[in-house]
Amino acid sequence: MSWLIDTDYKALRTQRYKYIHWYKQENKNELYDLINDPFEMKNLVNERNLQGIKKELEGKLAQEVIKVFGLDNN
Numbered sequence: 812m813s814w815l816i817d818t819d820y821k822a823l824r825t826q827r828y829k830y831i832h833w834y835k836q837e838n839k840n841e842l843y844d845l846i847n848d849p850f851e852m853k854n855l856v857n858e859r860n861l862q863g864i865k866k867e868l869e870g871k872l873a874q875e876v877i878k879v880f881g882l883d884n885n
Contacts, residue, residue: 813819819836819844821834821875826845827846829842830842841854842854842865
């Protein structure tokens with residue numbers, strides 16, 4: 812996945828949510844509820860009741876990036 816090396820963002824999608832983390836742009840991260848908002852019109856990243864989901868997806872995204880770049884020591 813060499814195209815991932817120089818991208819400005821990384822994203823993770825679950826059945827319900829999509830989380831996008833922008834590396835070069837502060838405060839631009841995105842979180843969408845794909846069931847209630849399939850066209851990704853309302854960014855929920857700052858919704859208080861979804862901060863746990865956001866943290867969980869941030870952690871999962873970090874683990875996937877580590878795997879993709881071969882930094883997981885496995």
